[in-house]
Amino acid sequence: MDIDIIAxxxxxxxxxxRLAVFKRLVKAGxxxxxxGTVQEELAIPGSTLSHHISxxxxxxxITQRRxxxxxxxxxxxxxxxxxxxxxxxxxxxxxQNL
Amino acid sequence: MDIDIIAxxxxxxxxxxRLAVFKRLVKAGxxxxxxGTVQEELAIPGSTLSHHISxxxxxxxITQRRxxxxxxxxxxxxxxxxxxxxxxxxxxxxxQNL
DNA sequence: ACTATATTTCTAGAATTATCGAATTGTAAA
DNA sequence: TTTACAATTCGATAATTCTAGAAATATAGT
Numbered sequence: 001m002d003i004d005i006i007a008x009x010x011x012x013x014x015x016x017x018r019l020a021v022f023k024r025l026v027k028a029g030x031x032x033x034x035x036g037t038v039q040e041e042l043a044i045p046g047s048t049l050s051h052h053i054s055x056x057x058x059x060x061x062i063t064q065r066r067x068x069x070x071x072x073x074x075x076x077x078x079x080x081x082x083x084x085x086x087x088x089x090x091x092x093x094x095x096q097n098l
Numbered sequence: 099m100d101i102d103i104i105a106x107x108x109x110x111x112x113x114x115x116r117l118a119v120f121k122r123l124v125k126a127g128x129x130x131x132x133x134g135t136v137q138e139e140l141a142i143p144g145s146t147l148s149h150h151i152s153x154x155x156x157x158x159x160i161t162q163r164r165x166x167x168x169x170x171x172x173x174x175x176x177x178x179x180x181x182x183x184x185x186x187x188x189x190x191x192x193x194q195n196l
Numbered sequence: 197a198c199t200a201t202a203t204t205t206c207t208a209g210a211a212t213t214a215t216c217g218a219a220t221t222g223t224a225a226a
Numbered sequence: 227t228t229t230a231c232a233a234t235t236c237g238a239t240a241a242t243t244c245t246a247g248a249a250a251t252a253t254a255g256t
Contacts, residue, residue: 003121007114014109015244016102023101026189036202045246050204052244069202069253080185087178091124113214133233143216148234150214167223167232 006086009079012059017044018052022061025075032065032072104184107177110157115142116150120159123173130163130172 013019024038039049053073056062060079065072111117122136137147151171154160158177163170 003117004114007112007117009112010108010117011112014105014107014112016105019101019105019108023188034202046203047205047247048245051246054204066253071203080189084182084185087182090121091178115214134231137233144233145216145218145235146214149216152234164223169233
């Protein structure tokens with residue numbers, strides 16, 4: 001509901017690399033995917049990827065689960081839903097605007 | 099469909115001032131609202147506002163119509179819809195993910 | 197303890213973005 | 227043709243973000 005929170009969320013998705021990561025996490029589903037796998041698949045240096053992931057975590061789009069030395073990233077659908085709800089509630093995306 | 103286009107769109111909405119402008123334009127509906135009115139209501143210096151509006155225009159969220167010396171900004175719902183469609187198509191936001 | 201793997205943090209430079217006053221442009225009225 | 231108004235562009239500065247190598251941390255196996 002808070003516009004600053006929504007803006008922060010949109011900002012974090014608003015970068016090609018981060019959006020690609022997000023999309024990959026969605027594909028991975030609820031069991032998640034390791035940072036290393038994302039790194040391989042998207043061919044991004046680890047430090048750069050880590051930076052982007054921390055942005056997505058800070059916005060609430062990702063939660064993480066450790067298994068041994070591997071960190072799994074899991075998408076938080078609730079966060080995306082809250083963003084979509086903002087557009088429906090605050091930006092009246094419905095019949096009369098089409 | 100192009101992820102870079104979507105990222106650009108999200109980035110432009112991902113700033114508190116621009117998101118507030120966008121929200122105000124949605125409220126204004128299809129007849130639009132003048133730059134000056136937005137400036138008054140949101141209390142932003144003209145040059146700063148102009149900068150943000152040009153970002154929203156460049157992303158395709160706003161079209162403009164001149165009436166005398168007044169420029170009206172009109173929201174482009176189609177653009178927002180294309181972003182929402184991306185989440186539905188590419189990010190599978192539907193039953194199995196809830 | 198030592199080694200290897202997974203990931204993050206540190207660091208620093210380059211690039212981009214944000215802000216806003218001043219100057220400029222476009223349009224209209226006097 | 228001068229004046230006024232609406233909005234943008236210019237210019238300069240501050241702040242943030244992006245990128246990625248190097249160093250550090252965390253965990254696990256030997």
